[in-house]
Each structure stands twice: as C-alpha cells, then as structure tokens.
Amino acid sequence: MKFGTASRPVSGKYNGDMYIIKEFNHKVLISVIDGLGHGKRAAVASSRCIKSIEEHYKEELAEILKHCDNDIRKTSGVVIGIISIDIEHSTISFAGVGNISARLVGKNPTHFISRDGIVGYNFPEIKEYTYPYTKGDTILMHSDGISSGVVEYPLLKIKSQDVEATASEILRLYGRDNDDATVIVAR
Ligand SMILES: [Mn+2]
Incomplete structure (x- = not known):
C-alpha cells in the first residue's frame, strides 16, 4: 500500500495530532490520534498513546485501545481511530473512540x-466494524481539525x-485554523 500523510499543529511546536502506520504479516494498521485540546498537554497524551500502540499493535483493535486507555490515564486523554486491513483475507476493520x-x-x-468517549478518561465499550476490502480501495482518515466540508472533495481524486498530493491538498483546503489537523490517505 501507499500512504500519504499531512499533519500540522494549530500553532507553535507541539502537535496534539499524531498518527502511526504499521505493516506486518500481510496486515496494515493505521491510526490517527487527537490529544484533547492542543499544545504540550495534548502532545504528551498523544505520544504516550503512540508508545502504547507501538507495544501492542499486533493485538485485536479493542485490545490495543484498552491498552491505550490504561497507559494514558494520567494525561488529558485522546480521541482515536484505528483501521486494520487484512490483505490476505481482503477485509478492513475499524474501531474508534471520539471524533476521528x-x-x-x-x-x-x-x-x-466511532463510539463517543475519551481514551484515558471516559472509555466506552468498543465496537469493531469489519467490511470487505478490495485492492485499490482508498482510505481517508482525518482528525476534526479538518472541516466537514471535506465531503465535497472530489471522490475521483481520492480514488x-x-x-501524498491528496493528503496535502485536503489539509490545505479544509484544515481548520483553530485546531491541530491531520490527514491520511492510503491505497
Ligand atoms: Mn482536534
């Protein structure tokens, strides 16, 4: 698969939005994380969540999220979306908490x-959704620093x-100027 990523903080050096991509055993894991608020506190929460995923990314999605919740209890919390693609079985699964x-x-x-809630603070029961995945299908994942107007971005371009060009263009066109923003396009 190919991955296009674009991410920037609302201002300053700390980005509360982070992402992680892992390829292993014919599987791909893609996650976008948005630390609550912005600035250093948000970045600390997100980076601890990334560390937790680095340690557990081969587990089930619900398990990965539970580990994150446990590991970031002392932070201000994050919202998160995780996708897992199984190339061998042509499936895509998603589990998320909050607004990704x-x-x-x-x-x-x-x-x-996604389920409503906050990882590290108010953790919901996780629901995982699985659908067929066909080679060439494109995944678009973004934080709420991208405005809802992104639904008008041409599907043909996404496909x-x-x-990389798509991720950069979406960030440029739809990035909100009052929040950290992250886009991942994967195909
Ligand atoms: Mn946000």
Whole structure:
C-alpha cells in the first residue's frame, strides 16, 4: 500500500495530532490520534498513546485501545481511530473512540462509526466494524481539525490521485485554523 500523510499543529511546536502506520504479516494498521485540546498537554497524551500502540499493535483493535486507555490515564486523554486491513483475507476493520473520521472510498463506500468517549478518561465499550476490502480501495482518515466540508472533495481524486498530493491538498483546503489537523490517505 501507499500512504500519504499531512499533519500540522494549530500553532507553535507541539502537535496534539499524531498518527502511526504499521505493516506486518500481510496486515496494515493505521491510526490517527487527537490529544484533547492542543499544545504540550495534548502532545504528551498523544505520544504516550503512540508508545502504547507501538507495544501492542499486533493485538485485536479493542485490545490495543484498552491498552491505550490504561497507559494514558494520567494525561488529558485522546480521541482515536484505528483501521486494520487484512490483505490476505481482503477485509478492513475499524474501531474508534471520539471524533476521528474514517472512510473507505471504493467498490463498497463506507463511513466508519466511532463510539463517543475519551481514551484515558471516559472509555466506552468498543465496537469493531469489519467490511470487505478490495485492492485499490482508498482510505481517508482525518482528525476534526479538518472541516466537514471535506465531503465535497472530489471522490475521483481520492480514488486516483497520488496519495501524498491528496493528503496535502485536503489539509490545505479544509484544515481548520483553530485546531491541530491531520490527514491520511492510503491505497
Ligand atoms: Mn482536534
């Protein structure tokens, strides 16, 4: 798979938005994390969550999220979305807590659904959704620093344009000027 990523803080040097991508055993894990608020506190929460995922990324999505929740209890918390693609079995799974948007653009378009809550503070029961994944389907994942107007971004570009170009363009066109913002495009 190819991955296009774009991320920037609202201001200053600390970005509360972070992401992680892991490829292993014919699987791909993609996660976007948004630390509550912004600045250093948000960045500390997100980076501890990344560390937790680094230690547990081969586990089930619900387990990964539970580890994050346990490991970042002393921080201000994060919202998170995680996608797992199983290349061998042609499936895509999603689990999320809070406001991270994840869409599958392709043969069977899907907008994944997150549970309300905050990882590290108010952790909900996790629900994992699994759908078919066809080679060439594109995943668009972003934090709420990207405005909802992004639904008007042309599907044709999401499906066929270079993933790096798409991620940069979406951040430039739809990045809100009052929040950290992150976009991942994967195909
Ligand atoms: Mn945000």
